[in-house]
Amino acid sequence: MIIMYNLSRRKFLKQVVAAGAGTAILPGTLLAGDEEVSPVTKDRDLRSGVSRFLLVPPCLVKPTESEITVNLAGGKNPLHCFIMFRESEAATWNKTEIFSIEKHTPVSIILRPLQANTLYEYQVQVRLKGAEAFKPETEGSFRTQRKDSSNFSFAMISDSHITPNEPERIKILSDISKSILARRPDFLLMLGDNIQTFTSHGGPMTEERFGPILYYMLRYGLGNLPASVPIFNVIGNWEGENGWHPEEQRAWARRARMSWLPNPLPYTYPEGGGEYGDYYGFTWGEGLFIVLTVTGYTTIEHVHGTKTGRGDDWMLGENQKEWLYKRLKDLKAKRKFIFIHHTVSGKAGDDLNTRYGRGGGQAAKVGEQKLIHEWMKRFKVNALFYGHDHVFTDIPVDGIHYTCVGSAGAPWKFTTDETGYKNYWPDSGYTWVDVNEDKVLVSFITPDSTKPGGNILHQFEIIK
Numbered sequence: 001m002i003i004m005y006n007l008s009r010r011k012f013l014k015q016v017v018a019a020g021a022g023t024a025i026l027p028g029t030l031l032a033g034d035e036e037v038s039p040v041t042k043d044r045d046l047r048s049g050v051s052r053f054l055l056v057p058p059c060l061v062k063p064t065e066s067e068i069t070v071n072l073a074g075g076k077n078p079l080h081c082f083i084m085f086r087e088s089e090a091a092t093w094n095k096t097e098i099f100s101i102e103k104h105t106p107v108s109i110i111l112r113p114l115q116a117n118t119l120y121e122y123q124v125q126v127r128l129k130g131a132e133a134f135k136p137e138t139e140g141s142f143r144t145q146r147k148d149s150s151n152f153s154f155a156m157i158s159d160s161h162i163t164p165n166e167p168e169r170i171k172i173l174s175d176i177s178k179s180i181l182a183r184r185p186d187f188l189l190m191l192g193d194n195i196q197t198f199t200s201h202g203g204p205m206t207e208e209r210f211g212p213i214l215y216y217m218l219r220y221g222l223g224n225l226p227a228s229v230p231i232f233n234v235i236g237n238w239e240g241e242n243g244w245h246p247e248e249q250r251a252w253a254r255r256a257r258m259s260w261l262p263n264p265l266p267y268t269y270p271e272g273g274g275e276y277g278d279y280y281g282f283t284w285g286e287g288l289f290i291v292l293t294v295t296g297y298t299t300i301e302h303v304h305g306t307k308t309g310r311g312d313d314w315m316l317g318e319n320q321k322e323w324l325y326k327r328l329k330d331l332k333a334k335r336k337f338i339f340i341h342h343t344v345s346g347k348a349g350d351d352l353n354t355r356y357g358r359g360g361g362q363a364a365k366v367g368e369q370k371l372i373h374e375w376m377k378r379f380k381v382n383a384l385f386y387g388h389d390h391v392f393t394d395i396p397v398d399g400i401h402y403t404c405v406g407s408a409g410a411p412w413k414f415t416t417d418e419t420g421y422k423n424y425w426p427d428s429g430y431t432w433v434d435v436n437e438d439k440v441l442v443s444f445i446t447p448d449s450t451k452p453g454g455n456i457l458h459q460f461e462i463i464k
């Protein structure tokens, strides 16, 4: 497998760009019991994530009650593929149509029809174009959308800041991903700054070819985790999609994200969202999950260190704000959670970091966040989970938890001087949430090479 830490390997970049970042969508077809399909072979560990032909392990996204999307990225040769899938340990397999994967190019394949709240397994079958026989390449498993009141768990990471020439960040992300996979949550939310544009601080993606390489590197760091744990992505201020960036460059960043790590689109779930998958909602069991973008529609520049933007002039934009209000007002759920890179305002350790949107719960009653906080109170939101400040901390405000989920790769750990937080955990790690019938249990966990599930550093309960 190629590891692209160094942008000087221009050949790969050229190939990525030449291949484009376009995503083909192919529906699955139901062909139960096809005799030509070979059963799972165990001559090598297909769950290891090591692939001979794919660039990175598969990435599951958009699990609904009736389908899921598998994103596959081609390696150095063009391929033919199909995917077999079945209810866990069922007697017969379904399979998709045969589809093509071009080299270094992602495709999104939909598996359907599926049943809600059900465990499935799948296997990717591959042959080189021109070769005759398909062979099993890699496999994984997943659970479809829960529609009942059963207990479940989900995980969150933030601020991996994956960028070229920073292998330590990929190592941290990789260790964290392995620990999350060992615990097998229903899904993972990535709360932004997952990648890092690199030509200026939080600046635009200055060349189109940088988008695919950054998302490829992110997928590499996640390793085998998304092959069996579906991913939901939140946009931060380093993804190159800020409202004050030029539209052409935002479109490059958006196109790469939507090709390599697709998010729900307005028609994926009844909760809907934005046309670029930058904000969306979904229900899982008795939980309502609302994902927002705080940078996508803020048009006033908020670059760190400049004095243009203020702590109280961040904005969601009219469309996103109206969508949020309607979803909170209309959707009844026992648990409600909001996910956003940082609050829609800042109140931090100093003026510079206040302008930059730091401070979490300290900023609950500042700027547009004050309005959002009122809605969260009125419509009984349990918690707002965010990243941006690279530490774990929890500040309850009027009973609503503002929880910063820690960082999963970023080398910078902000202190009280910058954030204003008095009680926080700077360790790299992930946040784990158990949604149980009587309570929600939130844990901050750091990976440990001797313990697959990691070490719990802090834990608190949200009781309704």
Ligand SMILES: [Fe+2]
Pocket (backbone or CB within 6 Å): 159, 161, 193, 388, 389, 390, 410
């Ligand atoms: Fe960050």
